[in-house]
Amino acid sequence: xxxxxxxxxxxxxxxxxxxxxxxxxRTKARLAGRRGPPLLQPYYDLLRLLRxxxxxxxxxxxxxxxxxxVGLVTACLAAAIVPLGANGALLSFPGDLIAFAYLLGLGxxxxxxxxxxxxxxxxxxxxxxxxxxxxxxxxAAFFALLVLVKLSGAYSLGSMLGPDLPDLWARGAPSxxxxxxxxxxxxxxxxxxxxxxxxxxxxxxxxxxxVMVLDHSGPPFALILYGSAxxxxxxxxxLARVATPFHVEGAALGAGVALCELLGIxxxxxxxxxxMARLRLLRVPSLLVGASLLGAFGxxxxxx
Amino acid sequence: xxxxxxxxxxxxxxxSGLLALCVRRGPQLADxxxxxxxxxxxxTALAGSVLALWNGGDSLLFEAGFPGGDLRLxxxxxxxxxxxxxxxxxxxxxxxxxxxxxxxxxxxxxARLRVSFGLSSGGMILVLLARHSLVFLxxxxxxxxxxxxxxxxxxxxxxVRDAGFLYLVSTRASTLCLVALFALHRVxxxxxxxxxxxxGAVPPAIQSALFVLALTGFGLKAGLVPLHYWLPPAHAAxxxxxxxxxxxxxxxxxxxxIVRVVSLVPDTPPWWGESLLVIGVVSAVLGVAFALAQHDVxxxxxxxxxxxxxxxAIGLGAxxxxxxxxxxxxxxxALAGSLLHVANHALFKGLLFLGAGAVVQRTGxxxxxxxxxxxxxxxxxxxxxxxxxxxxxxxxxxxxFVSEFLVYSGLLRVAIAADxxxxxxxxxxxxxxxxxxxxxxxSFAKVVGSVFLGAPRHASRVExxxxxxxMLAPMAGLAATCAAIGIAPFAxxxxxxxxxxxxxxxxxxxxxxxxxxxxxxxxxxxxLCALLALALRARLRRAPLAAGLTWDCGYAAPxxxxxxxxxxxxxxxxxxxxxxxLPRTRAPRLAAxxxxxxxxxxxxxxxxxxxxxxPAARAFADAAGRLRALQxxxxxxxxxxxxxxxxxxLAVTGMSR
Numbered sequence: 003x004x005x006x007x008x009x010x011x012x013x014x015x016x017x018x019x020x021x022x023x024x025x026x027x028r029t030k031a032r033l034a035g036r037r038g039p040p041l042l043q044p045y046y047d048l049l050r051l052l053r054x055x056x057x058x059x060x061x062x063x064x065x066x067x068x069x070x071x072v073g074l075v076t077a078c079l080a081a082a083i084v085p086l087g088a089n090g091a092l093l094s095f096p097g098d099l100i101a102f103a104y105l106l107g108l109g110x111x112x113x114x115x116x117x118x119x120x121x122x123x124x125x126x127x128x129x130x131x132x133x134x135x136x137x138x139x140x141x142a143a144f145f146a147l148l149v150l151v152k153l154s155g156a157y158s159l160g161s162m163l164g165p166d167l168p169d170l171w172a173r174g175a176p177s178x179x180x181x182x183x184x185x186x187x188x189x190x191x192x193x194x195x196x197x198x199x200x201x202x203x204x205x206x207x208x209x210x211x212x213v214m215v216l217d218h219s220g221p222p223f224a225l226i227l228y229g230s231a232x233x234x235x236x237x238x239x240x241l242a243r244v245a246t247p248f249h250v251e252g253a254a255l256g257a258g259v260a261l262c263e264l265l266g267i268x269x270x271x272x273x274x275x276x277x278m279a280r281l282r283l284l285r286v287p288s289l290l291v292g293a294s295l296l297g298a299f300g301x302x303x304x305x306x
Numbered sequence: 307x308x309x310x311x312x313x314x315x316x317x318x319x320x321x322s323g324l325l326a327l328c329v330r331r332g333p334q335l336a337d338x339x340x341x342x343x344x345x346x347x348x349x350t351a352l353a354g355s356v357l358a359l360w361n362g363g364d365s366l367l368f369e370a371g372f373p374g375g376d377l378r379l380x381x382x383x384x385x386x387x388x389x390x391x392x393x394x395x396x397x398x399x400x401x402x403x404x405x406x407x408x409x410x411x412x413x414x415x416x417a418r419l420r421v422s423f424g425l426s427s428g429g430m431i432l433v434l435l436a437r438h439s440l441v442f443l444x445x446x447x448x449x450x451x452x453x454x455x456x457x458x459x460x461x462x463x464x465x466v467r468d469a470g471f472l473y474l475v476s477t478r479a480s481t482l483c484l485v486a487l488f489a490l491h492r493v494x495x496x497x498x499x500x501x502x503x504x505x506g507a508v509p510p511a512i513q514s515a516l517f518v519l520a521l522t523g524f525g526l527k528a529g530l531v532p533l534h535y536w537l538p539p540a541h542a543a544x545x546x547x548x549x550x551x552x553x554x555x556x557x558x559x560x561x562x563x564i565v566r567v568v569s570l571v572p573d574t575p576p577w578w579g580e581s582l583l584v585i586g587v588v589s590a591v592l593g594v595a596f597a598l599a600q601h602d603v604x605x606x607x608x609x610x611x612x613x614x615x616x617x618x619a620i621g622l623g624a625x626x627x628x629x630x631x632x633x634x635x636x637x638x639x640a641l642a643g644s645l646l647h648v649a650n651h652a653l654f655k656g657l658l659f660l661g662a663g664a665v666v667q668r669t670g671x672x673x674x675x676x677x678x679x680x681x682x683x684x685x686x687x688x689x690x691x692x693x694x695x696x697x698x699x700x701x702x703x704x705x706x707f708v709s710e711f712l713v714y715s716g717l718l719r720v721a722i723a724a725d726x727x728x729x730x731x732x733x734x735x736x737x738x739x740x741x742x743x744x745x746x747x748x749s750f751a752k753v754v755g756s757v758f759l760g761a762p763r764h765a766s767r768v769e770x771x772x773x774x775x776x777m778l779a780p781m782a783g784l785a786a787t788c789a790a791i792g793i794a795p796f797a798x799x800x801x802x803x804x805x806x807x808x809x810x811x812x813x814x815x816x817x818x819x820x821x822x823x824x825x826x827x828x829x830x831x832x833x834l835c836a837l838l839a840l841a842l843r844a845r846l847r848r849a850p851l852a853a854g855l856t857w858d859c860g861y862a863a864p865x866x867x868x869x870x871x872x873x874x875x876x877x878x879x880x881x882x883x884x885x886x887x888l889p890r891t892r893a894p895r896l897a898a899x900x901x902x903x904x905x906x907x908x909x910x911x912x913x914x915x916x917x918x919x920x921p922a923a924r925a926f927a928d929a930a931g932r933l934r935a936l937q938x939x940x941x942x943x944x945x946x947x948x949x950x951x952x953x954x955x956l957a958v959t960g961m962s963r
Contacts, residue, residue, distance in 0.1 A: 055850035059857075061761045063681045065692075071842060075834040079827065093830075095823035097715045101702065103740065104710075108701040108831070111747055115692075118755030118870070121679070122856045126755075126870020133751055134878035137744030141737035148721065148733055157718040206859060217857050221845050225838075287882055294737065301733055305726070 003090060007253050011092045015081040018261060019231035020044035022238065022268040029272025044231065051224035059217055061121040069116025070222040074229035076109035081236040085160050085243065087256025094160035099147050102159070102240075103140060106192070106233065110136060113226075117214040124206040128213035131283065135198065135210070138290035139191045145297025146181035146188070150244065152304045153177065163243040171247035180300035182245035187293035189237040189267075191286075193230065196275040198286055208280070238267045308358040309366045309381045312389060312435055315351025318343050319396055320428025320448075323421030333409030333416065340420045344400030344427075348393040351431060355393065358386035359801040365437060374498050378437040383804035384569065385434040387645055388562045391652030392434070394787070395554045396427040398780035399547040402660050405776040406667060407545055412459075419459040423548065425452035430559050439488035439498045446484065446559075450477040450527075453556055457544040469539035472915075476526050476536040483523030487567070490516050500566070502811065505573045513571060517578050520567040521585075528560030530619060531589040534612045535915035538596075541608035542672070546663025549604060553611045553659060554652040561618055561648055565809050568626065572811040576728055579626025582619050583731055587738045590616030592913075594745040595883040598752070598876045599910035602672045603662045606753065607655065610698060613742060614651045618644050620735055621713040624720050627728045629810055636723060637810055638817045640716025642802040645809075647709035650791065654697035654706060657784040661691035664773035664781075665757060669765055674756045674872035676765035681758040683768035686778055688758040693785040695750040697792070700743055703828030705791035712819055714739060748879055756872035763866050793828045796821035873908065880910065888913055 003011070024041040031038025040046075058066065082092040083102045091098070110132065117129040150162045153170045171178055191198045194211035206213045215226050242263035250256045281289060322343035329336040358364075358381045365380030381389070400423070409416035425448055432445030454477065458470035488498075494508040494516070495501055503513075522533070529537040537557070541549045564582075568574065593612030600606035621644025628637035664687045665680060666672050681688035693704065700706040717739070720732035772778070791798065803817040858864040880889055887910050894904025911917070936947075 052845075055852065056846060057852045057854050059855060060853050061679065061856055063688075063759065065681070065759055067842065067846075068839070071835055071838045075831060075838055078834070079830060093823070093826070095820040097711060097718070097820065098823070100711050100714045101824075101827050104701055104707055104743070105827070105831070107699070107743065107747055108696070111696065111699060111701060111751055114747075114751040115754055115759060118751065118875075119759040120856045121760035121866065121869040122858060122864075123868045123870055124857070124859065126760075126875060129751065129755070130870060130875040130878060133744075133748035133875070134882070137741060137748055137879065138882075140740040140744045144737040144740040148718075148736060151718050152721060152733070155722050157715065157722070220849060221842060225842070283878075297737075298734075302730075305730055 003092075004253075007089050008092070010253070010257055011082070011086055011089055014086060014257060014261070015078065015232060015235055018264070019235035020048065020228070022234055022264060023231050025265055025268035026272045026275070029269050030276050033273065033276040044227070048224050048228055051227070052221050054220040056220035056222065059120050059122075062119045062217075065112070066116050066119045066217075067222055069112045069119075070218065070225035070229065072112035073109040074225045074232070076105045077229040077232040077236065080105045081232050081239070083159060084236050084239045085163050086239065087243075087253075087258075087260035088165070088249065088251055089253045089257055090160050090164075094158055096156075096158045098158050098160070099162075102236075103143060106236075107140075109229070109233075113214060116218075120217045122217065124213050125216055127207070128210050128216075131210045132194075132214060135191055135286055135290065138287055138294070139188050142184050142290060142293040142297055143188045145294055145301060146184045146244070149174070149177045149181040149297065149300040149304065152301065159240075165249050165251075167243070167249050168247055174304060175247070177300035177303045178244065178247075180296045180303075182241065184293045184297040184300070185237075185241045185244055187289065187296075189234075189241055190271070190274070191290060191293075192237060193234045195271055197278045197281045197289070200280045203280075235264065238264045242267060308354045308363050308386070309379055309435060311354030311357065312351050312381050312431060313366070313379065315347040315349075315354060315393065316428045316431035316435070318347030318350060319431065320425050322347065322400070322424035323417070324424075326420050327417060333413065336420075337404055337409050337416070340424065341400045341404050344424065345397045347428075348397035348400075351389055352393040354381060355386040355389040359383055359804055362804070374438070374440045376438075377441055378499055379435045379441065380437045381435060382808050383801065384565065384808040385562075387801060387805040388558065388648065389431060389434050391558065391649045392427065392430050392555045394784075395551055395652050395656045398656060398660070398784055399423075399551050401780045402550075402663070402777050403547045405774045406547055406663055415459045419456060419545065419548070422452040422455035422459075423551070425449075426456055426556070427551065430555060433559055434562060437500050439491065439500060442500065443481070443484060443488065447481065449556065449559065450481065453477075453548075453552060456548045457540050457552070459545050459548070460543075463543070465539075466543040469536075469543035472536045473540045476533070480523045480526035483519045483526070484563075487516060487519040487523055490519065491570070500570060502570045502572060510575070513575075516567065516571065517574075520564055521581070524560040524563035524567075525585070526560070528557050528564070528615050528619075529589075529612050530585050530615060531592050531612060532914045532918070534589065534593070534615075535912055535919060537612060538605045538608040538912060541611070542602060542604040546604070546659055546666065549608070550656045550659035550663075553608060554656040557611060557615060558648050558652060561615065561622075565622065565645075568622075569809045569811055574626055574630055576627055576630040579623045579628075579630060580728060580731055581623070582626060583623030583735055586616045586619030586621075586623055587735050588616070589613070589619060590742045591738060591745075592886060594742050594749060595879075595887055596910065596912065598745060598749045598883075599880045599887050599889065601674050601873060601909075603666070603674055603753065603757065604659070604672055606674070606749070607658055607662060610746070610749070611651070611655060613746065614647065614655070614698070617710065617713060617739065617742065618647050618651070620644075620739065621647065621716060624713070624716045624732055624735070625810070627724065627732065628716070628720050631724055631728070633719070633723050634810065634812055635816055635818055636716055636719040638803070638806045639712055639719060639819060641806045641809055642817050642819065643709050643712025643714075643716055645805055646712060646798065646802060647706075650697070650705045650709045650788070653784050653788050653791075654694045654704075657690065657694035657781055657788065658698065660777065660781045660784070661687055661694060664777055668768045668770060668773070671765045673765065674753065676763055677757045678760045678766050678866065678869070679758070679762035680766055680768055684772045686772050687781070690778070690781045690785045691758065692754055693788060695754050697788045699747045699750050701747075702824075703789075703792045703831045705788045705795075707828075708792060708795040708821075708824055710739070710743070711824060715819065745879065748876070752872050752875045755875065760869050761866035763871075793825060793832070795824055886913060888917065
């Protein structure tokens with residue numbers, strides 16, 4: 003990687019993610035016949051929150067503020083592990099996909115702990131649901147990645163998603179197709195989108211991720227929103243790379259293609275959120291187990 | 307030299323309790339004498355073990371004039387790697403006991419507990435040093451029987467007596483298997499010395515019997531499902547520093563036994579690895595699922611030991627599969643993960659048990675649903691417990707992540723290299739491990755959240771502030787070691803490679819792991835978190851900071867009883883796993899619009915013990931009871947039996963002519 007590549011690989015994950023949220027909101031508005039807020043609204047929201055004051059509950063300890071900090075840092079590091087088009091990733095080593103999953107796990111642990119620190123029934127409820135659903139999402143993600151591991155014979159994201167990707171698709175298109183679907187379901191679950199979670203609802207009882215961060219305000223809340231945008235970016239980048247059977251040479255061009263794909267995924271999320279209702283909470287595990295099974299079928303197709 | 311050091315260390319440790327008995331001038335001095343002897347022994351043994359890892363170790367021969375032959379002791383890299391956690395945890399728990407179990411407060415039990423604690427720990431070291439079957443069995447029995455007396459220190463409690471009895475029965479069964487195992491080994495090699503069995507020296511059936519006996523005998527001690535049933539009651543009943551020793555290292559001696567036997571049979575068939583892998587996955591998933599359902603913090607930690615033993619077995623299984631196929635690098639990677647997890651689990655589980663003990667001592671309850679908000683009264687304990695929790699969940703930047711990473715890497719490489727059955731098994735084990743990781747995260751989020759965070763519940767009155775120095779210091783040491791291994795795993799790489807070479811029976815087995823990158827991830831996480839925290843603090847200093855109530859949907863009178871409890875937090879996952887956990891719930895029927903008061907009760911008992919073993923034992927006892935009709939107490943009847951038996955024998959021999 004040259005110096006300019008490194009700058010790109012640092013700048014894009016830091017600057018681009020809120021735009022994806024803007025595109026999702028705009029898509030939903032258009033499909034509902036409204037005009038929707040400006041595409042850059044998420045950036046304005048972050049800046050406004052950063053200027054605001056903070057209200058802290060009297061029951062909380064330092065863990066309450068550690069949640070947003072760790073959540074943002076781990077999302078950034080996870081994004082640094084996923085290769086950005088042909089550029090490769092900032093951080094790449096054999097087994098980096100495990101680090102990707104476990105870094106996000108660290109962020110989740112502290113987010114849940116921060117939610118429980120408030121001592122609120124609602125936030126406990128959200129934390130409990132987040133813990134339960136992410137347990138089931140992790141095997142699904144690992145099954146999808148196993149398909150790639152077996153096909154490519156490597157276990158670092160950089161080599162799995164490198165220039166050989168078209169060749170992998172030529173050899174194992176059905177498995178990679180199943181893995182892509184499974185990864186998309188994981189993306190929706192891990193980023194608390196419909197049909198798993200409705201971030202725009204106004205009833206605490208039905209929210210999952212949003213109710214966990216209900217008591218945060220001001221700059222810490224900005225960190226949480228920013229971190230979740232980067233997390234969506236990281237998952238989106240992974241999905242975009244797995245799901246596209248072509249490879250573009252050239253650093254700038256590759257990054258440009260990757261960003262276009264990410265915008266496409268944002269539109270897709272917006273469409274899914276417009277045409278689907280949130281699932282009943284008892285049904286959520288079935289969908290996640292279904293995603294795991296898709297990945298498992300993808301793995302089984304490769305045996306023999 | 308190294309073996310001598312370890313032997314002297316073992317003697318000092320084993321003699322610590324007896325030494326304290328000689329001190330007649332006050333209980334406090336006796337406590338200190340025991341702790342000092344434990345610490346001195348641990349340091350000596352540690353020195354021996356580090357030397358052995360450095361230059362390969364040596365062995366000692368004691369000439370003995372009895373039929374068993376000369377007695378051999380030795381310390382190689384594999385033994386030394388297991389000796390490290392034993393020594394560290396013995397010293398930590400010994401120091402902790404100064405404030406946790408002082409003789410002044412427990413005049414009746416203290417002396418007995420000190421003697422049994424030292425003997426149990428010394429016995430473990432003897433097992434690790436043994437190169438002779440009879441020495442191994444002697445060390446094993448010292449360790450196991452002394453641990454029984456340590457577990458039952460508080461024997462006025464019926465629950466403790468029951469747990470102790472259960473432990474005693476299982477450890478007898480385990481020894482029975484080991485006697486058979488060593489007898490078979492003697493048949494195969496013609497020697498009591500623990501020497502490798504040559505390729506093709508014994509028929510495959512005997513080899514299989516060796517493995518099954520080792521898996522049962524050592525698996526009982528290690529706590530592999532379904533042989534884990536003794537572990538949660540014993541860990542909950544024992545004094546906390548004993549629980550930490552049991553959970554941290556005693557069960558690992560079982561793992562040591564399996565690894566040692568495997569190292570003695572160089573040409574193992576792949577099914578050894580496959581069965582270990584399956585047992586490991588079952589142990590890990592069920593262990594963590596049972597842990598989630600527990601309301602008692604010590605039982606919860608005990609079930610997490612079952613989970614972690616499962617993870618260790620998964621790594622071992624993957625290593626054996628790779629060894630059978632000749633993939634040495636993969637085998638070394640998986641085995642290194644497994645062995646490092648042994649040491650890591652000793653560190654963080656010891657830390658968690660000691661932390662839980664401090665909470666239990668200050669609040670007087672082990673119930674998660676009764677605690678809450680203790681972080682304010684015991685800030686140091688809370689922080690150290692949090693470090694242990696992040697470690698055990700296997701999250702970066704701490705040590706659990708490093709060993710789980712190696713196990714995952716081994717699994718993925720087996721999945722890449724092999725085809726057919728073994729590859730599919732390894733491939734399925736990786737997502738299973740991910741599920742275990744997610745469940746462990748939920749479980750420890752529950753423990754940390756319900757004990758330390760949130761609003762205080764009814765039993766959360768902490769008496770006397772944070773834990774005293776002798777309890778905090780060992781915990782801080784363990785936490786620092788967890789962090790050090792997480793940040794600089796490369797420091798352990800040569801030791802791991804040496805131990806893997808011994809266990810795989812292959813001196814040059816290389817260990818290729820990206821320790822530098824793991825170190826970078828850990829450092830980046832820590833540095834970025836510190837920077838962002840400082841920036842946030844600076845920003846919050848300038849912003850108006852208001853304190854208020856937790857948002858409660860506009861409800862005017864929030865109380866601590868309204869917050870989510872540990873049971874409610876775990877409920878979705880317990881329901882998802884109800885097919886294995888079989889939870890028992892009692893709920894009132896809600897009849898009218900304004901129902902009267904009612905109580906909800908739910909509990910999860912151990913499926914193996916309470917639904918399988920106890921009913922089976924009862925049925926057996928009933929069936930055996932029917933035979934009692936034969937016991938008439940009259941000489942005539944017995945003469946009749948003798949005559950009948952004689953007649954039957956004559957008839958049989960007559961027919962066989």
